[in-house]
Amino acid sequence: MNKFDDAVNLLTSSGKFYIKLGLERISAILELLGNPQDKLKCIHVAGTNGKGSVCSMINKILIDKGFKTGLFTSPHIFDYTERIRINDINISKNIFADMIFEILKLADENQIHLTEFEILTAVMFKYFADNKVDFAVIEVGLGGRYDSTNVIKKPLCSVITTIDFDHTERLGNTIEKIASEKAGIIKQNCPVVISPDNRGLNTVKSLCTKEQLHLAKDFKVNNISLKGEYQKTNANLALTAISIILPEIPLVDMLNSLQHVKHFGRFQYFKEQNLLIDGGHNPNGIRALRESLDTLFKDVPKRFIFGCLKNKDYPQMIKLLFKENDIIYFNQFSHKNSASYEELSSVCSYKSNEFKGTLPHFDGLTVICGSLYMISEVLKQLNLMEYVIIQ
Numbered sequence: 001m002n003k004f005d006d007a008v009n010l011l012t013s014s015g016k017f018y019i020k021l022g023l024e025r026i027s028a029i030l031e032l033l034g035n036p037q038d039k040l041k042c043i044h045v046a047g048t049n050g051k052g053s054v055c056s057m058i059n060k061i062l063i064d065k066g067f068k069t070g071l072f073t074s075p076h077i078f079d080y081t082e083r084i085r086i087n088d089i090n091i092s093k094n095i096f097a098d099m100i101f102e103i104l105k106l107a108d109e110n111q112i113h114l115t116e117f118e119i120l121t122a123v124m125f126k127y128f129a130d131n132k133v134d135f136a137v138i139e140v141g142l143g144g145r146y147d148s149t150n151v152i153k154k155p156l157c158s159v160i161t162t163i164d165f166d167h168t169e170r171l172g173n174t175i176e177k178i179a180s181e182k183a184g185i186i187k188q189n190c191p192v193v194i195s196p197d198n199r200g201l202n203t204v205k206s207l208c209t210k211e212q213l214h215l216a217k218d219f220k221v222n223n224i225s226l227k228g229e230y231q232k233t234n235a236n237l238a239l240t241a242i243s244i245i246l247p248e249i250p251l252v253d254m255l256n257s258l259q260h261v262k263h264f265g266r267f268q269y270f271k272e273q274n275l276l277i278d279g280g281h282n283p284n285g286i287r288a289l290r291e292s293l294d295t296l297f298k299d300v301p302k303r304f305i306f307g308c309l310k311n312k313d314y315p316q317m318i319k320l321l322f323k324e325n326d327i328i329y330f331n332q333f334s335h336k337n338s339a340s341y342e343e344l345s346s347v348c349s350y351k352s353n354e355f356k357g358t359l360p361h362f363d364g365l366t367v368i369c370g371s372l373y374m375i376s377e378v379l380k381q382l383n384l385m386e387y388v389i390i391q
Contacts, residue, residue, distance in 0.1 A: 007097035008080060010104065011116045021146035021170065026118045030151060032106055033122065036129030040070075042152045043241060046140040046182040047161025049285045050234045053226055054161055055139045056263040057238035062135050063087050064257045065249055070128035070136040072149070074117070077264050078376050084124045086131055088262075091123075099123045117141050121148040143171050145184025157241045158185045159193045161234065163200035164284035169311065179203035186212070193241045195233055216240040219251065224258045228267035228278075229295055230288040264388075265375055267292055273387055274365055279372040281308055286317040289369060301364030305355050305378055307331035308370040310339045315347040321369070322350055327362070331355040333374035357381040 030037060043058055045051050052073050062069040069087060076082040081090035103122050107114050114122070121141075128136045135156075140147045163179050171181045179200025186192050192208050194201055196215045205213060216236040224231050239254055265279040267289065276297075280289045293302065304326060308314050322328055330344040330352055341354040359366070359382065368378050379385050 002093075003097040003101075004093040007100040010100065011080070011119060020115050021143065023146060023148065023151060025112055025114055026121055026148040027151055028110070028112050029103060029107055029114060029118070029122050030125060032110060033103070033126050036125040037151050038153065039129045040125070040136040040152075041134065042136045042138055042155045043157050043159065043245065044138050044140070044149065044152055044155040044185045045159040045161065046144040046147075046185045047159075048164045048166050048178070048182070048282065049280070049288070050161035050230065050237070051139045053231060053234040053261075053263050053266055054159055054238050054241075055137045056226070057235060057258060057261050058159075058241060059085075059088070059137045060261045061238070061242050061249070061254050061257040062137070064260075065246070065253065067134040068132070070124070070131070070133040072121075072124045072128075072136070073139045074120075074141055075372050077372060080120075083120060084127055086128070086133060091127055095127070096123065099126060115148075118148045125151075140182075140185060143184070144182040145180075147185075150185055152185075152187070154187055155185070155190050156245050157191045157193060158187065159237055159241050160185075160198065160200065160204055161237060162195070162230075162284060163198055164282065165313065166282040166284070175199045176203050180207070183207045191244050193237055193244070195237060197233075214240060214244060217243075219255070221255065221258065223255070225261050226258075226263055226266060227269060227296065228288065228292040230292065231267070265372060270388060273384060274363075275384065275388075276365055276367045276369075277375060277388070278367065278369045279375065280369060281312060281371050283313055283316045283320060286320045286369075289367075290321055293365075293367070297365050301325070301327075301362075303327040303329070303359075303362050303364055303366045305329045305331050305359075305366070305368045306344070306370045307333050307355075307374045307378075308339055308344075309335065309337045309373070310343070311337065312339075312371075314339055314344060317370075318344065318348050322348065324350060326350065327364075328352040329355040329359070331370075331374060331378060333371070333377050335371070335373045338371070338374070 059071045071085045084091040171178045183204045193214045221235040268277045278289045280286045330341045332340045345352045
């Protein structure tokens with residue numbers, strides 16, 4: 001076993017792999033590291049759905065204009081190093097492992113008990129500061145107010161993406177409560193970008209000044225490499241944010257960048273395999289997936305492999321996703337909190353099958369969707385890894 005594997009084993013151990021919101025522990029370790037987050041120009045993105053896509057769009061525009069750009073997203077699909085990138089190049093496994101061990105040693109010496117995501121956040125801030133990135137585009141992990149990324153004192157811009165129900169056990173069971181938690185990333189006198197049709201708009205309005213608030217403009221974006229009708233909303237958020245931060249960038253250049261954005265697993269279509277992968281993992285994401293399928297693949301027969309975590313609203317997701325003639329496979333994957341075939345099939349109105357790692361020939365579109373945690377596992381089982389990674 002190499003040191004990268006050792007580092008991953010530490011991250012995923014029962015002592016680290018859990019969620020405990022709060023800023024005390026991350027603030028303490030960053031103080032010991034010299035507060036690298038204070039040396040960065042950050043664009044901070046929170047929301048229920050669309051965070052990763054908006055971050056990827058902003059990241060691509062900045063890179064294309066010659067800026068050294070750090071990008072922090074989660075979760076990863078294949079490898080932890082995907083989460084921390086500079087100019088679209090993953091942090092190396094050796095550097096990643098060395099920084100994990102360095103930060104854990106420092107934390108242990110000072111009796112700071114960090115969670116997995118707090119460790120990753122500390123690695124990210126230090127790595128970006130050490131490499132003197134021009135901009136850091138940072139996706140919130142969970143919520144906003146008490147997410148470990150929310151140690152940024154003065155972001156260049158805070159972006160609030162689509163707000164809907166998810167993680168209600170931690171963020172609240174109303175749109176207002178969830179929006180309030182997401183809006184916790186808003187800082188005094190720093191611009192805030194949100195879509196005019198965002199369900200949390202009134203809450204966000206109440207938490208910032210009129211001068212701070214910027215409603216996303218409709219740039220009439222039609223040609224985006226990231227497919228799915230909902231990506232137009234995400235593009236408008238990204239374009240508005242960049243136009244505030246760097247108004248000198250011509251719109252035509254930004255639009256050109258959007259034609260070449262990559263963000264794995266978000267309504268991503270592989271034509272040769274007639275395969276579509278989507279990580280929609282809550283009712284809002286699943287609704288957007290189905291609407292896009294019905295628009296872009298209207299008359300194409302569809303076969304689904306769907307799996308999700310037990311704490312998700314899978315009865316509603318299943319209700320929104322499937323139609324009478326769909327071929328349905330439910331997948332219980334290796335994550336300890338994966339919903340079982342019995343749990344998923346029991347709330348489905350249509351005939352379903354249990355996915356067991358293989359599929360018969362099918363002339364229609366195969367859709368792998370639900371939890372991002374299961375995508376790489378299913379691709380390996382179907383011997384599709386080489387095709388999707390190449391593309």
